[in-house]
Amino acid sequence: MIDHIEIKVKNLNLSFIFYKEILASIDYHLIKTRKENERVTAYGFGRDTRVYFWIAQGTQEIISKAHIAFAVNSQVMVDNFYKIALLNKAISNGEPGFRKHYNNHYYAAYIIDLDKNNMEVVCRL
Known part of the structure; x- marks a missing residue:
């Protein structure tokens, strides 16, 4: 079982705005914001x-390319996450829909x- 995940980002200020918006759509909330140190x-x-998901300031050279999947309870949450992510400058990596190559009940969307x-973000119906 995973306890928590942390990703490093190049610009914490931009990522803070990005993740605050998209994670709110799947019932995640801000617990701790950065302080000076x-x-x-x-x-x-x-x-x-x-805390389940951490975002930390990295260096400009960081290239993470992680894959992280958030589980949700409905197709509507998948759809909302995807729409909000695109509005916040994410790149589509797979529109919301069933992924029958995984199984007939796997509804997901992907963003970069x-x-x-x-x-x-995935809902297993």
Whole structure:
């Protein structure tokens, strides 16, 4: 079981705005914002106050290219995440839809974030 995930980004200010918007669409909320000496932003899920997803300032040379999939409970949440991500300058990497090559109940969308990470949101119906 994964406890939490952290990704490094080139510009924490831009990524903060980006992730705040798209993660809110799937019930993640901001728990911790960066302070002068801390270059991280942290998000929890639902009513939980625990951190599950961290964004930390990296260097300009960082090229992460991670794949992270967020589980949600409905197709509507997948669709909303995708739309909000594109409005916040994400690049489409797969429109919302069923991925029958995984199984008949796998509904997902994929975006590329500001640092070229592949973010997926999936609902297993």
